[in-house]
Amino acid sequence: MLKAIFLDMDETLCATSLADKHAVGQLKLYVADLYPQLDADLFLERYVAGVYKKLNDELPELVPLLNDELYFRQNLIIVLFKEQGIDLPFDSAVAIQACFDQSRMSGFDFFPGMKDALVALRKAYKLVVITNGPVFSQHPKLATTEMQQYVDHIIVGGEEPEEKPALSIFEKALGLVGCKPHEAIHMGDSLAADIAGANNAGIKSIWVDTQKEADHQQLVYIKPDFIVANPVELTEIVASLA
Known part of the structure; x- marks a missing residue:
């Protein structure tokens, strides 16, 4: 589940x-x-x-x-x-x-409809943001969007021993919410960091396709469980898994 x-x-x-x-x-x-x-x-x-x-x-x-x-x-x-x-x-x-x-x-903000999606999903699931990048660039984004109001936990790669796709960062997320890998799903736009990392951790993955040619070449050897063009489609995937 x-x-x-x-x-x-x-x-x-x-x-x-x-x-x-x-x-x-x-x-x-x-x-x-x-x-x-x-x-x-x-x-x-x-x-x-x-x-x-x-x-x-x-x-x-x-x-x-x-x-x-x-x-x-x-x-x-x-x-x-x-x-x-x-x-x-x-x-x-x-x-x-x-x-x-x-x-x-x-100019930094959520994609349209994403805040409402997070509010709705949080009623039934624990939400964890796992973002790569240094504190210098990521903390202002988190503050600007008031991210802490929409999710349960936030992990910034620049504050961790390793960033995505390292297994350790996904294991930390699992530990924060008390879940086993098969009880979680991860969504991200990077095949190398998000999808490969989730797959290696035994977590189902959703790839946000931003239509980059280089990304599509990686699909040959990095396989997401689901592919979406709009991140808000996450709600439909979660509903199908419920």
Whole structure:
């Protein structure tokens, strides 16, 4: 019998990509106004890549800073400005990062219908959010959405010894709600982190398909139990399992 529902946050409960687009747009206006000599589009392209750790091999000098995500991003900004021949003071990098963060949080919210779905599901099941990511980025999202009002427990990967897909983080979730693997289901948008992790833990999995080609290539060897296009479809799946 199903007793608990585990949930990813970004692109599962909340429209992170929309918030990112809003923040990038606001940041472009900000840097273009203050630094007309800057190629703002190039800066933003590389900044987003750096934030998602896609420049680690190219910029190894920043890797040791990853234990402090905020400091890492501020220094990333300085390095990216330097690439365009602009010496940026640290306090200016702080202001640029603050612009991005504030703009991102102003546009961060649940997908339509998701809050109502959580309220309804919580009447019959224990709900646990399991989100990867550093405290710096995840705690403001949790606070902005008042996530603690909608779920029973929240696990932030950046505070744990291991993140998804590690077995330990799913075992912690099971322990928090006093469930066995077959009594839980996990929904997330990452095949590698959410679905593979849940499958390896013996937990049924629901994959939120965000229509990324790279994800569909992984379907050959990572098999979710259910696939949804809209996370709110979770309620229908749970009803079918009841």
